Amino acid sequence: MIGFLQQLHPVAQALLAGLFTWALTALGAAMVFITKEIDKKILDTMLGFAAGVMIAASYWSLLAPAIEMSEGQSVPVWFPPMVGFLLGGIFLGGIDKILPHLHLGFPIEEAEGIKTSFRRSTLLILSVTLHNIPEGLAVGVAFGAVAAGFSSATLPVAIALAIGIGIQNFPEGLVISLPLRGEGMSRFKSFWYGQLSGIVEPIASVIGAVAVIMVKPILPYALSFAAGAMIFVVVEELIPESQRGKNTDLATLGAMIGFTVMMVLDVAFSS
Secondary structure (H helix, E strand, C coil), X not given: CHXXXXXXXXXXXXXXXXXXXHHHHHHHHHXXXXXXXXXXXHXXXXXXXXXXXXXXXXXXXXHHHHHHHCCCCCCCCCHHHHHHHHHHHHXXXXXXXXXXXXXXXXXXXXXXXXXXXXXXXXXXXXHHHHHHXXXXXXXXXXXXXXXXXXXXXXXXXXXXXXXXXXXXHHHHHHHHHHHHHHCCCCHHHHHHHHHHCCCHHXXXXXXXXXXXXXXXXXXXXXXXXXXXXXXXXXXXXXXXXXXXXXXXXXXXXXXXXXXXXXXXHHHHHHC
16 A cells, blocks of 8 residues: 555645545444444543544644654744644634534534524534544645655655544544434435535645645644644544543543554554
8 A cells, every 4th residue: 555655646645545534434424324323422432532543643643743844943943833733723713713513412502603593413514524624634734744755754654644533533424424313314414414524634635735745844834733723623622522421431541542543553654
């Protein structure tokens, strides 16, 4: 697989990786054809798992390479990661304030963003779509960084990130399609809208890769930006949602397992 990807342009690599993560979202959404509901304990564990993967990916696949790339620049080593990380959080925070959406398990009265007359199902879809944006950006930036030639930005590391994001996308597809089914949608519509929430990932992947290839000096900022955006999603959405059902021990265990899986992937692929 690595040999095949090495023959492709980094933007094409990012597109394929984005399509892979989208496919895992669709696979999770397809579970609606098998079952109509999932045990709340399993759901909270899955959400915790997704949070753990994103936290680990934010450091090993994004922040650590950004810090290395910042060495030897005219600014302090900590400056690009700090600025990029904070801007990523601010950017997602801005979208969070504007885009109408509803967190899983919350009553429609607690919908966030601009007030609209959107149905509950639409708000749920928009919520998952929101967290897929930074995931797609992270994958795209990681593959675009390979072209810069830094030792910490390698194709295996970018592949490990895509695999990790893809794995945690499976429960994300599941946690959107099953609630839609519970809202009264048909199985096919629940699957369709569940997988559609992941369509932003290949789009964001291509945008991220193109941006860092065209403007290489922004690379450490871009990597940190993606990390900050992902951490915002984890703290703002995934962790609160996983803890809301009072299954705190299971959600925490899921987060630790997710963190470990992503850490192992990154270290194994980079060695």
